[in-house]
Amino acid sequence: MLNKVFKFLFHRIVLVALSMLIQIGALVIVIWRFNEYFVYFYAFCVLLSLLAVLWIINSKSNPSYKIAWIVPILLVPIFGGIFFLLFGNNRLSRRERKKMAGIRERVNSALSEEWSIVNIIAAEDQNAANQARYIEKYAGAPVFSNTYTEYLTPGEMKFQRLKEELRKAQHYIFLEYFIIEEGIMWDEILEILVEKVKEGVDVRVIYDDAGCLFTLPYRYDRKLESMGIKCCVFNPFIPVLSFRFNNRDHRKIVVIDGFVGFTGGINLADEYINAYEKHGHWKDASIMLKGAAVWNLTVMFLSVWDFLRKDNTDSNYDAYRPQVYHPEPFPDAGYTQPFCDSPMDDEAVGETVYLNLINKAKRYVYINTPYLIIDNEMVTALTSAAKSGVDVRILTPHIADKWYVHAVTRAYYEVLVESGVKIYEYTPGFVHAKTFAVDDEYGVVGTINLDYRSLYLHYECAVWMYRTRSVYQVRDDFLETLNVCEQITLESCRNVPWYVKAIRAILRAFAPLM
Structure with a gap:
């Protein structure tokens, strides 16, 4: 004791x-x-x-x-x-801006050969081409064809596929996560990483210090370095009052030999694979990529690594281009565009991608999100789409991970439901997936929540997909999950006690600062 x-x-x-x-x-x-x-x-x-x-x-x-x-x-x-x-003032120092400018040049150079496929999409659908062109211009992320995509849910499925692919690594393994926690999931992955280091594989790990504050020992990076795993800590949590606490690396990225990549909502901790019950059953999602589009994820990782690693000399990103290629086109590959979002560029890429999907939808929009803390633009887009006859459905948790955040989420229910948006709560537990499925054509799977932190303050990433086989997988999983959900009615929204509504109203006013 x-x-x-x-x-x-x-x-x-x-x-x-x-x-x-x-x-x-x-x-x-x-x-x-x-x-x-x-x-x-x-x-x-x-x-x-x-x-x-x-x-x-x-x-x-x-x-x-x-x-x-x-x-x-x-x-x-x-x-x-x-x-x-x-x-409240997100600004890089002069030294950091200079360093970022150099990294941006290397990123643009590494991706400069990949800027032609959007014109092929334009011949099929100008609307899709416009969305891809926006991501190319403002996220610096080109769109690719010939990429296999596989939607993985729940976390247990991602865990198994990740271990399978890690064991195949021959050249390098890059991992970037918001949360890593010692336990069943991380211990098994770490065992594989150590084995790969002994085989001569270049293994690198980035983790967010605030995200791992309660899950990893202090200076855990030194322990990994002693095992031969190169490690960087994003935005170390120091006891000085600073706006930097606000900007966290919320991304979840795995790159294996530049040919296989993973991203999505799943961190490397046991609740994500339901190894223990934290908030009921944990419903999460990830996407696995194989092929050309993994190059975007590779460059994303290397650019952050380049910024964090003081002794880094690996500024030639082309040296990490995949050495294994798929000889034949992948069936039903469609078009895939992994992209990142930064709080430092005054461009809300994640929100704009979501708004484009909602505003251009013709038949349906299906959304998984753990938090529904949205601004007026997003409320207007969702309600306008529903009023126009688009089938807008949003799936949120029934069991909260943070009571005050869940209270704000529920504060938005009434205005959405009375406009025709259908909202469902996942009764078995907590939904942590961040997915969009639209019109059997578009899909997004990534780390970007529908809240102010993800949309404005965190470093995030996601995969935009057009006519890939995984779009149908996202849709089908969403519809199947509705079988264990409770639909929110307008009556239930209006029958909330007045004091609960008052608390929600106060919390909602300060939601952007949560």
């Missing part, structure tokens, strides 16, 4: 929290000690808050995000401007 207490007290999150409290306390003491100058300090803070509000109003941020910041700044002007500078 005593050991558990000491372990908790000296856990990194406790030390970080204490450090931040000390910093806040120090600020309060400074104000108190220099109370005779308080009027000047107060005037300075008010001026700073007003300048912050003016900057927010004139920024390119989403209007809901602006309002969520403006309200607390004006309510508490003495601290509002300071906190916005610390947590």
Whole structure:
């Protein structure tokens, strides 16, 4: 018992929290000690808050995000401007911008030979070509043909396929994950990775430090390095008040020899494969790619690795082009376009891709999402599509992983349902899949939730698909899952107690900051 207490007290999150409290306390003491100058300090803070509000109003941020910041700044002007500078202003330093510019040049060079297929799509469907062209231009991700895609759900299926493909690796294995946790899933994968290192395979791992704060020991990267696995930690969680806490690497990417790739919602932790019950049955999804389009995932990984690794000299991305090619075209391959989204480029690629799919839909839009915390543009798109006769269905969890986030999700039900959107909750447990299926033609599988964090603050990735066999797999799985779901009715939305509605309304106002 005593050991558990000491372990908790000296856990990194406790030390970080204490450090931040000390910093806040120090600020309060400074104000108190220099109370005779308080009027000047107060005037300075008010001026700073007003300048912050003016900057927010004139920024390119989403209007809901602006309002969520403006309200607390004006309510508490003495601290509002300071906190916005610390947590609300996403800007790279000059050194980082210079480094990113060099990486962007290498990315563009590595992908420059792949910019012609969109013209082939245009001959088939101009609408599809326009969507692919947007992703090419604003995510820097070309579209590919001749790529096999396989939709994998639930997490147990992805786990088995991943182990099979990892064992086949001959040249390199790249893994980039938001969460890695020691347990059944990661231990089995780690065993394979160690074996591959002994065979001379180049194995690299990137994990997000905040995502792994409670799941991995401190400096776990050193342990991996001692095993021969190269490792980088994304945005290390340090006890200093900083806006960088907001920007996390939420991507889940596996690349094997540049020919096989995985992405989707599934992290490397046991709840994702239902090895233990955390929030009921965990429903998740992933997509496996084989073929040309994996090159996009390879370049995505290498660009982040290039940014994080201080001693990195592997700036020639072409050296990692696949050395194994599929001799014959894949049947029913269609067109595949893996893409990434960054919070640093003032372009909400993930949201725009989703909006394009909803606005251009003719027959149906089927959506899996763990969180439904959306802005006015997304609400308008969903309700307008439903009012126009498009069959819009959204599947969300019944059992929450975070009660306050689930409360905000449910706050959007009424306005959507009364417009004709059909909403279902997955009664066995928690849905963590992030998928779109549209008109038997389009599909998206990736890491991008329908919430402000994914759409505006996190580094994300997904795969846009047009006329691939996996689009039907996403659709069929969605329809089959509805058999164990409860449909939300307008009556049930309106019968919610007034105090619950009040709590949801308050939480919804600050949803962009959650």
